[in-house]
Amino acid sequence: xxxxxxxxxxxxRAGRLDAALAELGYRGATVATAVNGxxxxxxxxxxxxxxxxxxxxxxxxxxxG
Amino acid sequence: xxxxYDVELGSRLMLGTAQYPSPAVLAAAFRxxxxxxxxxxxxxxxGGSRAGEDFWRIIRELGVRVLPNxxxxxxxxxxxxxxxxxREVFGTPWIKLEVIGNTDTLQPDPFALVEAARILxxxxxxxxxxxxxxxxxxxxxxxxxxxxxxPWGAPIGSGLGLVNxxxxxxxxxxxPDVALVVDAGLGLPSHAAAAMEMGYDAVLLNTAVxxxxxxxxxxxxxxxxxxxxxLAAGADPMxxxxxxxxSTPEIGRAFLE
Numbered sequence: 001x002x003x004x005x006x007x008x009x010x011x012x013r014a015g016r017l018d019a020a021l022a023e024l025g026y027r028g029a030t031v032a033t034a035v036n037g038x039x040x041x042x043x044x045x046x047x048x049x050x051x052x053x054x055x056x057x058x059x060x061x062x063x064x065g
Numbered sequence: 066x067x068x069x070y071d072v073e074l075g076s077r078l079m080l081g082t083a084q085y086p087s088p089a090v091l092a093a094a095f096r097x098x099x100x101x102x103x104x105x106x107x108x109x110x111x112g113g114s115r116a117g118e119d120f121w122r123i124i125r126e127l128g129v130r131v132l133p134n135x136x137x138x139x140x141x142x143x144x145x146x147x148x149x150x151x152r153e154v155f156g157t158p159w160i161k162l163e164v165i166g167n168t169d170t171l172q173p174d175p176f177a178l179v180e181a182a183r184i185l186x187x188x189x190x191x192x193x194x195x196x197x198x199x200x201x202x203x204x205x206x207x208x209x210x211x212x213x214x215x216p217w218g219a220p221i222g223s224g225l226g227l228v229n230x231x232x233x234x235x236x237x238x239x240x241p242d243v244a245l246v247v248d249a250g251l252g253l254p255s256h257a258a259a260a261m262e263m264g265y266d267a268v269l270l271n272t273a274v275x276x277x278x279x280x281x282x283x284x285x286x287x288x289x290x291x292x293x294x295x296l297a298a299g300a301d302p303m304x305x306x307x308x309x310x311x312s313t314p315e316i317g318r319a320f321l322e
Contacts, residue, residue: 005112006109006110006111007109024112025111025112025113025114026110026112029110029115029117029118030117030118030121030154031110031117031154032107032149032150032151032153032154033150034146034150037142037143037146038146039146039149039150039153041153042153057109058109058110058112059107059108059109059110059117059147059150059154060107060108060109060110060114060116060117060118060120060121060154061105061106061107061117061118061120061121061124061154061155062105062106062107062108062116062117062120063081063082063083063084063085063105063106063120064081064082064083064104064105064106064133064134064136065081065082065083065084065104065106065134065136065221065222065249065271065272
């Protein structure tokens with residue numbers, strides 16, 4: 001299926017957020033996630049389904065003022 | 066000592082982590098500044114990248130508290146979601162709440178700011194709202210439960226200093242028991258000293274240090290200005306007056322005509 005990852009369309013096979021993240025190269029990364037604009041805590045990723053067209057945001061620490 | 070929620074900090078400088086020429090200069094500037102707080106953000110991470118982790122390691126090694134921001138958010142929902150994500154990643158209830166209302170001035174949207182602050186405070190966050198010097202908005206934020214307010218000195222990154230000293234003084238007088246931090250718009254150490262002389266608890270700045278030709282020396286200059294301003298505030302400054310008042314005694318003056 002196709003999801004929108006950080007604004008870019010990507011193909012994923014996994015149907016759950018944790019598996020999709022692993023598939024997309026985020027295994028073990030220090031990131032926070034949101035699906036369709038709503039925060040998904042790390043502990044909830046295995047139980048969070050991913051559907052075609054979902055918008056997934058994966059954010060990490062950065063410089064800020 | 067300044068108190069921010071239940072945390073007492075010896076340093077009255079909160080320093081941003083963006084725009085430095087290199088990570089080494091960032092770290093050296095922090096050491097020179099004596100800052101007790103580092104502001105950080107969250108941004109998109111590519112799959113396979115570990116840029117976030119590398120940056121986070123540098124910040125952890127500074128040994129200071131982190132204050133994550135919601136920079137760039139324009140709506141309540143964006144700001145609340147970003148705050149929730151930041152709390153998980155950075156492991157702190159502190160959040161510098163920015164809800165931007167104008168893209169030219171980057172000034173806060175006070176209506177959305179108050180609404181977002183209410184939601185986050187109810188969820189256990191300790192909110193540091195980036196606001197204007199408006200007394201009514203400040204009152205709403207305090208009523209919502211904010212124990213820190215961060216009024217701007219001038220638009221973010223402008224370096225203009227304290228463009229409304231009257232408003233900032235009025236805010237200090239109106240909220241003597243709320244921790245007040247001038248956030249944004251400072252360009253020179255004298256601007257920071259002026260804020261501290263008004264009785265502000267701290268200043269938050271980034272560009273003035275990071276974009277200086279010599280960030281490390283500028284960080285040291287800000288540290289000294291902030292210390293001087295805080296000392297002066299504690300020393301009960303004399304009131305200003307319009308007319309001259311001779312300081313040398315008139316009594317005993319010779320008549321030499």
